[in-house]
Amino acid sequence: MYDEIIVGQGLTGLLTAIWSREEGKQVALVSTGLGKIFQSAGVLDILPGEDSRFADLMEKYKLNTCSRLTIYEAAKKYFQLTERIGYPYQGNIEAPITIITGSGNLKETAFYPDTIKPIPEQGHVVIVGFEEVVDFLPKYVKGNLQKSRPSLHVDTMTVSLGKGSSRTMSQLDAAHLLDQEKVCQHVLDQIKIKMAAKKIAKPELFIFPAALGFNKWRKVLEQATIQLQAAITEAPGMPPNATAIRLHDKLKKEAIKLGVRFYENTTIIGAKIEDNKVQAVITSANLEIKSESYIIAAGGMLGGGIEKTATGYKDKVLGLDLDHHGCYMSCPENVWLVGASNGMNVTQYGITGGVYSILSCYQTFTARKQHMKLGGLQHAKL
Amino acid sequence: MQNYNFLDRSFDACLKCHACTATCPVSNVSLEFGGPKHLGPELKRLTDNQQVIDDKRIELCTLCGNCDISCPENVHVSTLTAYAKAIHADIEGTKLRDHVLSNAELVGVAASAFAPITNAAMTMKPVRQVMQIVLGIPAERKFPQYRFNNFKRKYRKTTSETKRKVAYFVGCYATYNAPEVADSFVEVMKHNGIEVAVPKQKCCGVPMFANGKMEQGLKNAKYNIESLLEYTRQGYDIVLTCTSCTFAFKKEYINYLQSADAHELAKHVYDADEYLRMLKEAGEFNSNLAPMNDKAGYYAPCHMKGQGIGNPAMDILGLIPGYEIQDVAAGCCGQCGTFGFKEEKYEISMKIGKSMSEAIADADADYTVTECGMCRNQLEQLTTKNVKHPMQVLAQSYVKNLEESVHASPK
Numbered sequence A: 001m002y003d004e005i006i007v008g009q010g011l012t013g014l015l016t017a018i019w020s021r022e023e024g025k026q027v028a029l030v031s032t033g034l035g036k037i038f039q040s041a042g043v044l045d046i047l048p049g050e051d052s053r054f055a056d057l058m059e060k061y062k063l064n065t066c067s068r069l070t071i072y073e074a075a076k077k078y079f080q081l082t083e084r085i086g087y088p089y090q091g092n093i094e095a096p097i098t099i100i101t102g103s104g105n106l107k108e109t110a111f112y113p114d115t116i117k118p119i120p121e122q123g124h125v126v127i128v129g130f131e132e133v134v135d136f137l138p139k140y141v142k143g144n145l146q147k148s149r150p151s152l153h154v155d156t157m158t159v160s161l162g163k164g165s166s167r168t169m170s171q172l173d174a175a176h177l178l179d180q181e182k183v184c185q186h187v188l189d190q191i192k193i194k195m196a197a198k199k200i201a202k203p204e205l206f207i208f209p210a211a212l213g214f215n216k217w218r219k220v221l222e223q224a225t226i227q228l229q230a231a232i233t234e235a236p237g238m239p240p241n242a243t244a245i246r247l248h249d250k251l252k253k254e255a256i257k258l259g260v261r262f263y264e265n266t267t268i269i270g271a272k273i274e275d276n277k278v279q280a281v282i283t284s285a286n287l288e289i290k291s292e293s294y295i296i297a298a299g300g301m302l303g304g305g306i307e308k309t310a311t312g313y314k315d316k317v318l319g320l321d322l323d324h325h326g327c328y329m330s331c332p333e334n335v336w337l338v339g340a341s342n343g344m345n346v347t348q349y350g351i352t353g354g355v356y357s358i359l360s361c362y363q364t365f366t367a368r369k370q371h372m373k374l375g376g377l378q379h380a381k382l
Numbered sequence B: 001m002q003n004y005n006f007l008d009r010s011f012d013a014c015l016k017c018h019a020c021t022a023t024c025p026v027s028n029v030s031l032e033f034g035g036p037k038h039l040g041p042e043l044k045r046l047t048d049n050q051q052v053i054d055d056k057r058i059e060l061c062t063l064c065g066n067c068d069i070s071c072p073e074n075v076h077v078s079t080l081t082a083y084a085k086a087i088h089a090d091i092e093g094t095k096l097r098d099h100v101l102s103n104a105e106l107v108g109v110a111a112s113a114f115a116p117i118t119n120a121a122m123t124m125k126p127v128r129q130v131m132q133i134v135l136g137i138p139a140e141r142k143f144p145q146y147r148f149n150n151f152k153r154k155y156r157k158t159t160s161e162t163k164r165k166v167a168y169f170v171g172c173y174a175t176y177n178a179p180e181v182a183d184s185f186v187e188v189m190k191h192n193g194i195e196v197a198v199p200k201q202k203c204c205g206v207p208m209f210a211n212g213k214m215e216q217g218l219k220n221a222k223y224n225i226e227s228l229l230e231y232t233r234q235g236y237d238i239v240l241t242c243t244s245c246t247f248a249f250k251k252e253y254i255n256y257l258q259s260a261d262a263h264e265l266a267k268h269v270y271d272a273d274e275y276l277r278m279l280k281e282a283g284e285f286n287s288n289l290a291p292m293n294d295k296a297g298y299y300a301p302c303h304m305k306g307q308g309i310g311n312p313a314m315d316i317l318g319l320i321p322g323y324e325i326q327d328v329a330a331g332c333c334g335q336c337g338t339f340g341f342k343e344e345k346y347e348i349s350m351k352i353g354k355s356m357s358e359a360i361a362d363a364d365a366d367y368t369v370t371e372c373g374m375c376r377n378q379l380e381q382l383t384t385k386n387v388k389h390p391m392q393v394l395a396q397s398y399v400k401n402l403e404e405s406v407h408a409s410p411k
């Protein structure tokens, strides 16, 4: 009944769904919960957990030279999409920027939203925390920042959002509050008063937790930039980070509006396979869903698509045999793999970075287009 | 209350990832609420096989189930919050108003008996002011209408003689407030050659669970399971037009009761559009539908999303020639069954509803289509568009086609 069933609602699942739908395909997306973007910083790294260049990714993942060109096309397509849905990303794969995290440590990242700015080598920055958000402590952030940026002049301050809470307030809660004009102005006023009291004049950059508005992030960012007369950045830390949740929210809404059918709150527990082709997948709700092709965007080991057992790796989606790298021994001809579903070779500490997610989606997308043109003959596996 | 130490170990899998709280419609607009992560798995871990803890903040949970949809680890978050609600209601006691609201069925019987009076009274300012003072139901809140000629009064078939047999669980809303939905369903089934039987049934229990009246809700659940299993064991399929009732049959009965009977019944339960989609796949769907040049916005109820069935209403309505329908991609409506009728929750209900009404306005369709009667109430309060059930649209198209073919054929 569908042209395509996508398993997974992470970055790869949502991107694949949107891009396929734009090609006019009938698309269903099946998922148990939201993917890992939800826990991420909302910035897309090359190799997760370490500073790296695209050449490192190519070497580590044994990518061919075409990939270098492909990543530019992939990034362009991703930037266009994020622009259209009102949360634009930017960045250059050959020149990652150094950003600050919620703990004050620095990391390099390739693609980032408008609310993220690079950390300068020198000059003057102000770190602003919220009394109510205990995950982000300006003094602690400053301590770590100065270890890697000793020549940077750093001031800190803590202001109040002016709202009580019956639960530990997260960065996302703060973002929802800052969507309210009154709260936002109240925060900016306090900062100005504290700047005057501390005699802080003309800093280059203000650092906030990843909480600068949710739906109204653009307005919050604009107001802060104008009124504080400096660049503004978010420093993503403990989840939930507004940087990441905005991305998920907007991608998902776009997919729904485009008519992707979401089968949520359910898990694929097996498949009917005949003649080396998947005929249908079976969900935990006892539903059989049929499609021409199946795209596994189940996030590998961390996403829940692959499980490590005493005897090796186990495929939790289709129930097929995996080798000692977590790759399919023999992949049915109408199945395509994206992201960490490609096995352990493409993961680092169990995860893939956001850059690889985008590259992998795009490669599958173009390979499938090619495959259609060739009339369904052999398809190149990644 | 029966068993505080109900068996559900799903909390063990909780990663504390916050996905549930970050997508909880109530948490997103209110800091008064403890949130699903805290009041679900964390509270259960703290109290499992221990002294119970009554946390008043649980009152704000609507049992919409968005937490379950978001959880990557399959924690039964809303089952845990449902029990926390039951514990709270048991210890704190239930307000008169919540007794009234949770008894959708009793109210339905009484209100529809005096329907013209009830409806008139519900729009009268002094009556509503008294209701606010005595019952805590806000005066500005719209109420669904009650019908004297309710579905129960006029449809009395309890068996089906056709090849495919459908046993219809009508639900309170289509029985007392919107019999036109039930009529349309019967009509649609007729066009597909299926006679509809209506078995003995009680309210699905959703409003009871939502008000912490677990014991009473489970009593209804057991009654329905017993009554409907008699049908499924004779080859009937159970079909419903209310997505909250369907959700209860498919998920809540199983999670709360954990009985073999609940599991057996769930295998035969279908949402009406889902059933038609199944007929379509089996090649049995009547696609003699008259064209309709409408542009509709679809509003997906939370309890539809939670069933993991895709979007059957759009699949089916999309078969009508010329019919344009788009999911407006809105979140929870904020009515949440009985929740939005309560004075102290009214503000939260309106805040949640705001983004829904913006999505409806953005889509700018001719009217809105949704399955849930409670969502319809909120849609009617917060938007300017009319609201229809998918069965009403489909019945209209079938009837129109019939009329046109009668005209076309020579006498």
Ligand SMILES: Cc1cc2nc3c(=O)[nH]c(=O)nc-3n(C[C@H](O)[C@H](O)[C@H](O)COP(=O)(O)OP(=O)(O)OC[C@H]3O[C@@H](n4cnc5c(N)ncnc54)[C@H](O)[C@@H]3O)c2cc1C
Binding pocket: A007, A008, A009, A010, A011, A012, A013, A030, A031, A032, A033, A034, A035, A036, A037, A039, A040, A041, A042, A043, A044, A045, A046, A048, A266, A267, A268, A269, A297, A298, A299, A300, A302, A303, A304, A305, A316, A317, A338, A339, A340, A341, A351, A352, A353, A354, A355, A357, B072
């Ligand atoms: C805590 C954390 C922080 C991170 N931070 C960053 C960061 O800042 N920058 C960065 O670049 N990367 C980060 N990553 C890496 C991140 O995992 C990837 O960038 C990317 O988001 C992975 O996306 P994915 O779509 O491949 O898989 P996932 O996001 O893992 O999605 C997998 C999906 O498949 C579903 N699924 C699995 N099995 C089944 C089944 N049987 N049936 C139905 N559904 C199923 C899951 O429910 C889920 O929806 C982080 C990862 C983690 C865990």
Ligand code: SF4
Binding pocket: B023, B024, B025, B026, B027, B035, B036, B060, B061, B062, B063, B064, B065, B066, B067, B068, B077, B078, B081
């Ligand atoms: S059921 Fe709904 S209101 Fe209750 S905790 Fe879950 S998401 Fe929140």
Ligand code: SF4
Binding pocket: B013, B014, B015, B016, B017, B018, B019, B020, B021, B036, B037, B040, B041, B070, B071, B072, B073, B074, B075, B077
């Ligand atoms: S979404 Fe699931 S795993 Fe994450 S915090 Fe909530 S219950 Fe725990």
Ligand code: SF4
Binding pocket: B104, B170, B171, B172, B173, B174, B202, B203, B204, B205, B206, B207, B242, B244, B245, B373
């Ligand atoms: S959920 Fe269904 S049975 Fe229950 S009150 Fe609503 S309409 Fe009635």
